[in-house]
Amino acid sequence: MMSMKNRIIPIPRSYEPLSGMPVLLGTPGKAGFHIVNETDAAPGTVLASADALLKETLRRLLNVRPEEASGSVCVTLRMGTAPVGLPNAEQGYSLEIGSGSVTVTGFGECGLYYGVVTLTQCMEVENGRLGLEPCRIVDAPDLRTRGHFMESRFGSNLMTLDDWKAVVDNMASMKQNQLAVSVYGCWCVQYDGRVSEYLYLPIQRYPQLRVPVVKRYWSPARGGWVDEEADVPMVKDDFFGDLIAYGRTKGVEVFPLFNSYGHNTLIPRTFPEVAAKYEDGEPTLTGFCTRNPKTYEILFDIYDEIIDRYLKPNGIESFHIGCDEVGAGIEKNAGDIYRRRNSFCKCPLCAGTDKSDLYVEHVIRLMKHLKDRGMKNVYMYHDMLLGRGTNADSTEKMQRALEENGLKDTAVIDWWTYSDYQEKLMFQTTHPEQGLRRTVKPWNGYYHWNIISYPLKNVYLLAKMAHEEGAEGMQSYSAWDESYDRIHAAQADYAWCFENCGKPEDVTDSYARARFATQYEKALAALRLQDRMLSTLPPGTDNAGAPSNYQLLMNTLCYYFYSYVSTGKPYPRSFPGEAMERILSSREAYESAILALNAMAVRCEALWREIAQDCRTNIRLARRYAWDAAHVKVLTADYLALLRIYDIFRSGVTADTAAAMAEAAGERRLARLALMEEFERVKEPFLAPSHLRNHSIYMQFFADLEAYLRNTPPETVKLDFSDFSPIAGEAFMKLR
Ligand SMILES: [Zn+2]
Numbered sequence: 001m002m003s004m005k006n007r008i009i010p011i012p013r014s015y016e017p018l019s020g021m022p023v024l025l026g027t028p029g030k031a032g033f034h035i036v037n038e039t040d041a042a043p044g045t046v047l048a049s050a051d052a053l054l055k056e057t058l059r060r061l062l063n064v065r066p067e068e069a070s071g072s073v074c075v076t077l078r079m080g081t082a083p084v085g086l087p088n089a090e091q092g093y094s095l096e097i098g099s100g101s102v103t104v105t106g107f108g109e110c111g112l113y114y115g116v117v118t119l120t121q122c123m124e125v126e127n128g129r130l131g132l133e134p135c136r137i138v139d140a141p142d143l144r145t146r147g148h149f150m151e152s153r154f155g156s157n158l159m160t161l162d163d164w165k166a167v168v169d170n171m172a173s174m175k176q177n178q179l180a181v182s183v184y185g186c187w188c189v190q191y192d193g194r195v196s197e198y199l200y201l202p203i204q205r206y207p208q209l210r211v212p213v214v215k216r217y218w219s220p221a222r223g224g225w226v227d228e229e230a231d232v233p234m235v236k237d238d239f240f241g242d243l244i245a246y247g248r249t250k251g252v253e254v255f256p257l258f259n260s261y262g263h264n265t266l267i268p269r270t271f272p273e274v275a276a277k278y279e280d281g282e283p284t285l286t287g288f289c290t291r292n293p294k295t296y297e298i299l300f301d302i303y304d305e306i307i308d309r310y311l312k313p314n315g316i317e318s319f320h321i322g323c324d325e326v327g328a329g330i331e332k333n334a335g336d337i338y339r340r341r342n343s344f345c346k347c348p349l350c351a352g353t354d355k356s357d358l359y360v361e362h363v364i365r366l367m368k369h370l371k372d373r374g375m376k377n378v379y380m381y382h383d384m385l386l387g388r389g390t391n392a393d394s395t396e397k398m399q400r401a402l403e404e405n406g407l408k409d410t411a412v413i414d415w416w417t418y419s420d421y422q423e424k425l426m427f428q429t430t431h432p433e434q435g436l437r438r439t440v441k442p443w444n445g446y447y448h449w450n451i452i453s454y455p456l457k458n459v460y461l462l463a464k465m466a467h468e469e470g471a472e473g474m475q476s477y478s479a480w481d482e483s484y485d486r487i488h489a490a491q492a493d494y495a496w497c498f499e500n501c502g503k504p505e506d507v508t509d510s511y512a513r514a515r516f517a518t519q520y521e522k523a524l525a526a527l528r529l530q531d532r533m534l535s536t537l538p539p540g541t542d543n544a545g546a547p548s549n550y551q552l553l554m555n556t557l558c559y560y561f562y563s564y565v566s567t568g569k570p571y572p573r574s575f576p577g578e579a580m581e582r583i584l585s586s587r588e589a590y591e592s593a594i595l596a597l598n599a600m601a602v603r604c605e606a607l608w609r610e611i612a613q614d615c616r617t618n619i620r621l622a623r624r625y626a627w628d629a630a631h632v633k634v635l636t637a638d639y640l641a642l643l644r645i646y647d648i649f650r651s652g653v654t655a656d657t658a659a660a661m662a663e664a665a666g667e668r669r670l671a672r673l674a675l676m677e678e679f680e681r682v683k684e685p686f687l688a689p690s691h692l693r694n695h696s697i698y699m700q701f702f703a704d705l706e707a708y709l710r711n712t713p714p715e716t717v718k719l720d721f722s723d724f725s726p727i728a729g730e731a732f733m734k735l736r
Pocket residue numbers: 276277288289290291292345346347348349350351
C-alpha cells in the first residue's frame with residue numbers, strides 16, 4: 001500500500017504508524033463501515049460540512065449510500081479535549097485508525113472538519129478495496145490564520161459565485177482559513193488607453209462608482225473575435241455576502257480589502273474635491289486630501305455600506321484597508337499618461353506636514369472608524385512604514401499612534417515582500433519587539449495572465465520569518481489560477497507545521513507524492529523543470545548578458561509588461577520591437593537562454609502529457625501543467641523564429657526569401673492558435689479574456705507579418721526589427 005501519510009496536505013504535525021491489519025472500509029459497491037456522528041452537525045455549519053465531506057467521499061469512491069451503510073467498521077466523528085500544549089488547538093484534531101475502527105476527534109469545530117479532510121485524503125481504492133493503514137495522527141496548525149489575499153485584477157474580475165466557491169473549497173481542502181478579497185484597487189493606464197480600475201461591489205450610495213470589464217481577444221472556440229464590455233459578476237449578481245456565508249461553512253473567513261490613498265484613482269477622479277491637490281489647488285485625480293472632511297464622509301459611507309450589507313449579517317469582524325504604495329507616478333490618468341501625479345496632497349492644509357505623519361493620521365482615522373463599527377481585525381500593509389514614499393522608518397511612529405488610540409489589539413500589520421533571496425527581501429524583521437499583531441505575505445506568483453511562476457523560495461523565507469518571529473498568520477498575495485497548486489500547497493504546508501516541511505525542494509517532493517503518486521518520478525522531473533524554466537538565479541557563463549530565466553520570460557518575452565506606459569517611449573509601446581531590440585543587443589546570450597528554455601519546455605510538456613495518461617494521478621492538473629509548458633515552448637519558438645526571419649531578411653529580400661519568411665510567420669500564427677485553442681479546454685472561462693488577449697497579440701502580429709510579406713513586392717519589403725508598427729494592422733493596435 002502506498003504510504004497514506006504522503007497524501008495528506010498539509011503535512012501533519014504528528015503521524016504515528018500503528019501495527020495491525022489495515023482497516024477495510026469496503027470494496028466498490030459494498031460498504032464495510034457504518035458512521036456514528038456524535039457532533040451536532042446543524043445545517044450550514046462547519047460540522048455539517050465535515051459530515052457531508054465524509055459521506056460524499058465514501059459515496060464517490062465506493063458507489064454506496066453511506067447514510068444506510070451498516071458494515072462492521074465504525075467511523076466515529078466526535079468532539080474532545082486537546083492534549084496539553086497543542087498550538088491553536090481549536091483547529092486541531094486527532095485521527096485514530098486501527099482495531100476495526102476509525103475515530104476523528106475534533107478539538108474545536110474547525111478541528112473536526114480538518115480531521116475529516118485528512119481522513120478523506122487518506123482514502124483511495126487500491127487493489128480493489130478501500131483500506132486504511134493503522135495510525136494515530138495528532139494535528140494542529142502553527143499559525144492561527146492561513147490563506148490568500150486575492151487581488152482585483154485580470155481573472156477575478158470575471159469570477160462567478162461558483163468560481164469563488166471553488167476557490168474556497170480548494171483552500172479548505174488544504175486547511176486554509178482566510179480569504180481576503182480585494183473589492184477596490186486601481187493601477188495605471190494599460191490596454192484600451194484606460195486606467196486599470198476595479199470595483200467588485202455595487203455601492204448603492206454612490207452608483208456612479210462602476211467599472212466594466214473589457215473583453216477583447218480572439219477565441220478559437222468561437223472562431224471569432226470577442227469584443228465587448230461586461231459587468232463584474234460580483235457586482236451584477238451582488239453575491240459577496242453569499243460568498244462570505246459559504247466560506248463560513250468551510251471554516252474560511254472571507255473579508256474585503258478596500259484600498260485607499262494609493263492604488264486609488266476611481267474615487268478621486270469621480271469626486272475631484274477629495275483628490276490630493278497640486279500646490280496650485282488642481283486635483284491630481286489620485287490619492288486623497290486627508291485633511292478634507294469630505295474624504296472621510298465618502299470613504300466611511302462606503303465602509304459602512306460594506307459592513308452593514310455584507311459583514312455584520314455574516315458575523316465577519318475583519319477588514320483590510322490596504323494603504324500600500326502611496327506616492328507619485330505617471331500613467332495615472334488616461335488624458336495625460338506621462339504627467340506625474342501624486343497621491344499625497346499639497347493643499348495649504350496638508351503641504352507643511354511630513355508624509356509619514358499624513359499617512360499615520362489617515363490610517364489611524366480609518367482604523368478608529370472600523371473599530372467603532374465592530375471590526376476586531378483591521379489589516380494594513382507595512383511598506384509605507386519603511387520609508388517607501390516617506391522619509392524614514394516610521395514603524396515606531398505607527399506603534400505609538402496605535403497605542404495612543406487604543407488600536408493595538410485591532411491593527412494587524414501585513415508584511416509583504418516577494419523576493420526568492422533573503423538579502424533581497426524588503427525587510428529582515430517584522431519587528432516582534434514592538435508587540436504589534438503581524439501577518440506575513442509571500443506571493444503565489446500572481447502574474448498568471450503573463451506567465452506562471454513558482455516562488456517556493458519566497459514562500460519558505462516568509463514562513464520561516466513568521467515561524468521565528470511569532471507572527472499570527474500568513475496570507476499570500478495572490479491571483480487565482482490553479483496552476484499555482486504547488487505554491488498553494490507549499491503555503492499550506494509551511495503555515496501548518498513549519499518544522500515538518502524542510503526546504504522548498506522537499507516540499508516539491510512531498511507535492512509530487514501527494515498529487516501524482518503513481519507517476520512520482522516523472523512528476524518530480526517535470527516539477528523540477530518548471531522550477532528551472534522560471535528560475536530567478538542569475539544566468540550561467542553560457543548566457544551571461546541575458547537576465548535570469550524568470551526575468552527573460554516575465555519581462556522580455558511575454559507581452560504583459562509592455563502594456564505599461566514608459567517615460568520616453570511611445571504608447572502603445574513598440575512590440576515585439578522592444579523585445580527584439582533587447583535580444584539583438586546581446587544576441588548570443590539571449591539566444592542560448594531561449595534555446596535552453598525551449599528544450600526544457602518541450603521535455604516538460606512531454607512528461608506532463610505522459611502523466612496525464614494515468615487516471616490514478618491528478619490528470620486535470622497534469623493537463624494544465626502540460627499547457628503551461630507548451631506556453632513556454634510556443635513563446636520561445638516565436639522568438640527563435642523571429643531571429644531566423646531577421647537572418648533571412650539580412651541576407652536580402654527576394655521572392656524566395658520573402659516566401660520563406662512568410663512561411664515562418666504563418667507557422668507561428670498557427671502554433672499560437674493551437675495553444676489558445678487548448679487554453680480554452682484546460683483553463684476556466686474567467687481566465688480566458690485576460691490570458692487570450694495577450695496571446696492574441698502574438699497571433700495577430702504573426703498574421704500581420706505573414707500578410708505583409710505575402711502581399712508586398714519583394715523589392716519594396718522593409719522591416720525594422722525594433723519597430724514593427726508600420727506593418728501592424730488595426731486589430732493588432734486595438735489589442736494593445
Ligand atoms: Zn490636502
